[in-house]
Amino acid sequence: MYSNLLREPKIVVAGPCAAESKEQLFAVAKTMSEIGIGDFTIDLNNHSVSEGNTSSSPAEKFWGFHFFRVGVWKARTNPADFQGAGDEALTWLKEIKKQFGFKICVEVASAEQVQLCIEHDIDAVWIGARTTVNPFVVQEIADAVQDSLLSVFVKNPINPDINLWLGAIKRFQNAGIKNIMAIHRGFSVENENVYRNAPCWEIPVTLHIKLPSIPILCDISHIAGSVELQQMVAQTAMNYGFEGLMMEVHHNPQEALSDSQQQLTPSQAIHLLETLVFPTSKNEAENALFFQRNLIKSIDIQLSKLLSKRMEMVDEIAAIKAKHEIPLLQPTQWKKVVEIYKENSLKDDHYQQFLDDFLLLLHKTSLKRQE
Ligand code: PEP
Ligand code: MN
Numbered sequence: 262m263y264s265n266l267l268r269e270p271k272i273v274v275a276g277p278c279a280a281e282s283k284e285q286l287f288a289v290a291k292t293m294s295e296i297g298i299g300d301f302t303i304d305l306n307n308h309s310v311s312e313g314n315t316s317s318s319p320a321e322k323f324w325g326f327h328f329f330r331v332g333v334w335k336a337r338t339n340p341a342d343f344q345g346a347g348d349e350a351l352t353w354l355k356e357i358k359k360q361f362g363f364k365i366c367v368e369v370a371s372a373e374q375v376q377l378c379i380e381h382d383i384d385a386v387w388i389g390a391r392t393t394v395n396p397f398v399v400q401e402i403a404d405a406v407q408d409s410l411l412s413v414f415v416k417n418p419i420n421p422d423i424n425l426w427l428g429a430i431k432r433f434q435n436a437g438i439k440n441i442m443a444i445h446r447g448f449s450v451e452n453e454n455v456y457r458n459a460p461c462w463e464i465p466v467t468l469h470i471k472l473p474s475i476p477i478l479c480d481i482s483h484i485a486g487s488v489e490l491q492q493m494v495a496q497t498a499m500n501y502g503f504e505g506l507m508m509e510v511h512h513n514p515q516e517a518l519s520d521s522q523q524q525l526t527p528s529q530a531i532h533l534l535e536t537l538v539f540p541t542s543k544n545e546a547e548n549a550l551f552f553q554r555n556l557i558k559s560i561d562i563q564l565s566k567l568l569s570k571r572m573e574m575v576d577e578i579a580a581i582k583a584k585h586e587i588p589l590l591q592p593t594q595w596k597k598v599v600e601i602y603k604e605n606s607l608k609d610d611h612y613q614q615f616l617d618d619f620l621l622l623l624h625k626t627s628l629k630r631q632e
Contacts, residue, residue, distance in 0.1 A: 447461070
């Protein structure tokens with residue numbers, strides 16, 4: 262289905278997780294602009310880029326850079342975490358807009374914040390996952406943006422409930438907002454070991470079927486939660502035909518006051534965009550292979566992370582056994598492990614042989630670590 266969803270050009274919303282200080286915002290904006298991230302403006306209605314930058318690189322032309330994102334007021338789960346620089350940052354953003362020509366996009370969670378954004382010439386607001394879950398608050402924001410020129414980007418709610426997402430988007434359509442986009446940022450699900458917020462691709466795909474005129478972006482930062490996974494998440498989003506990406510970019514991620522583990526440097530962001538692959542529909546076999554390989558890559562990443570996590574847990578078990586002087590070898594426990602793998606496996610002889618070899622190696626390795 263991916264090829265018929267592909268639309269050009271793609272949209273990029275990039276910038277730091279949070280506004281930390283005036284110096285930090287200018288430093289990020291400066292590196293982003295120095296590295297050649299352009300300053301296209303985009304008309305979301307007809308999906309065409311007006312006013313390009315002067316770059317002749319096809320990758321830069323194709324992607325452009327459409328919004329500078331930044332969390333001014335951060336919705337943090339832990340009240341002890343950094344909450345963003347607050348109202349003051351809006352005046353810094355106004356200067357950034359003037360100096361670098363970026364369009365500015367800020368998260369809002371109340372009518373009061375919307376009002377401040379309008380007063381400070383902000384171009385777009387996004388509704389965070391923790392806000393989309395609450396129809397009262399979404400309606401309050403929809404009333405506040407009514408009759409403004411703001412673009413509104415609606416992230417999916419924290420939980421995988423498409424109706425909450427659709428309902429929030431409808432409230433902004435009813436408020437007469439012309440430029441609305443949806444953002445898939447993954448869902449908070451139990452027992453998730455790989456992603457920060459698990460993607461659930463069928464939900465944005467269903468949203469696209471129900472609301473075909475709403476562009477959908479993928480927030481690769483909050484899905485991945487780490488730098489390494491973002492390329493794969495972005496590629497998968499492109500395979501599904503998403504219209505663009507949201508990503509957190511910081512000039513010095515290690516020093517970031519929030520989400521430091523997932524923010525990309527500007528050059529990492531450019532590299533990610535330039536290495537994405539877009540299959541043409543010319544060669545069907547190649548396209549099918551490309552799509553399948555990406556799915557396998559996603560499974561390999563998950564397998565590798567899960568196996569590493571399993572080994573770490575083995576280390577914890579070893580510590581408990583050592584403390585209580587319990588013998589390392591527990592044949593009945595291992596039998597239970599083997600049963601789990603057998604129950605969930607393919608039944609053909611080839612696979613069973615592989616599984617026996619694999620389990621032998623797993624057991625040996627885990628005993629060795631415990632030693
Ligand atoms: C963010 O984009 O900074 C953010 C807090 O995202 P989310 O609402 O998806 O958690
Ligand atoms: Mn963040």
